[in-house]
Amino acid sequence: MELTKHKKDIKGFTFILSLKIIFFFIVLILFLLLGKIVFEGIGIVNLEFIFEAPKNNMTEGGIWPAIFGTLAVTIIMVLIAVPIGVFSAIYINEYAKDTFLTRIIRTAVNNLAGVPSIVFGLFGFGFFILFIGKGIDSVLETGLFLGQPCLLWASATLAVLVLPIVIVSTLEALNSVPKSNRDASLGLGATKWQTIKNAVLPQASPGILTGTILAISRGAGETAPILFLGAAFFLPNLPVVDLCIGDYCIPMINPADQFMYLAYHIFILTTQSSNPTLTQPIQYGATLVLITITFLLNITAIIFRYRFRKTLGKI
């Protein structure tokens, strides 16, 4: 038998080579992008930069109000989006029968993820602020309280925006739990809810968690919708209110207040600056902070998922 190579596989060779080149370019672009931001931004980022407010028409000082606003909005967003998303997914996957209607709902959820974010902004303005907010104001006769752009409605709108991410990743996580495990649980005399709670959800939780954190990093980076919803150019105070029970007061996020937002702040620094030479370093610093926050969130997701899988014995 002849085993020596006669012809080189030229087609295969060029194909693999082109794949390598494409791959190299993608990595290169990523590195150039990140490299530029890190290189330009690292010099300005320090504790003062992070924990101080902008000063002197934003040409000096830090970005703390914008970081705080971003964190406040995303926390409230998660509190709204995750329970609704996870329970909807449990309902769709475990309880709803496979009918025409549920199939439409599944498709709708997937399509919701493709709606441009500015549309969500308009929806949030129309639905949450003008309809619900104004409605609450007129019922409670509070004057202008929730019927205006504020943190709560920004969070609610972002929650609607990230809902498909949470639902889809939860659906996938639930689907990946083998039917045989459900059978085992039911066969041991567990009810359907006991089966979901004890056998399905523990196995699905890494996936659900990943979805949650993806949702957070998406929400934290989103700019367009919050333009309508209370993101402010500049605020001297943090959106905080003292919640007092008797004499004890704790500062709480004030959901009816306006806020600064990191992504929006970067946009402002870039386009509305009174002195671009002075604001440019701040701009890079703010971008670096935003990227770092989302990066850290993603790392947390990965660590959590790894730990969960480890306890589940899959590694």
Add this chain to the structure above:
Amino acid sequence: MKKTKIKTKDLSLFYGEKKALSNISMEIFEKEVTAFIGPSGCGKSTFLRIINRMNDLIDNVTITGKILVDGINIYDKNLDVVNLRKRIGMVFQKSNLFPKTIYENIVYGPKINGIKNKNELSEIVETTLKQAAIWNEVKDRLNESALSLSGGQQQRLCIARALAVKPEIVLMDEPASALDPLSTAKIEELIHQLKKEYTIVIVTHNMQQAARVSDKTAFFYLGELIELGNTTTIFTNPIVKQTEDYITGRFG
């Protein structure tokens, strides 16, 4: 004379329009091993899953006729399926342990039944693992993932898990079909031990296995019960020609 544990009368099952089981009438006796044999698709697994109503989970299934466990119609509208499944345990073809520790797998059923006391749970773990003849192999690693065990050990752990809810009947759907001969022998030995306390119904493709482990054998073909009798009679002197053809391998 042994007591009748399960009794069916004219039991038929339809998937939509298709008849998968027709007019099965049989009796299964207490503390005996009854084996169901027959070619693939003959309805033996379907019949097994009727006994603890696992077919409820499939849409579009209709069942006619009667099936009584201890004289109670288990398809009665007022019957609590969850309680029924606690009394009738099931071991599946492929090990379906939860990705949890060995300990947690065993206590899953008891915990669902409301047992919270740690000592009581540990005791259940020890006794059931001993019953399933796997205690010596796993006693030092109860807190390791159950999925780290070998295939044969996993299947015996599944049996132990089923025993932990203290069922009266244990249904086994080809429990050894994915195992090597050594593990299979251990499972068979285990079945032999278990029949002192439990009524066992086992579906198997392996005829030697049916001959080795069972007291009674039922032969199914095309959704019908062809013959049911003492295992020795079925394997040495079957009444129906089809049974003989199947057992001797002359079946198409």
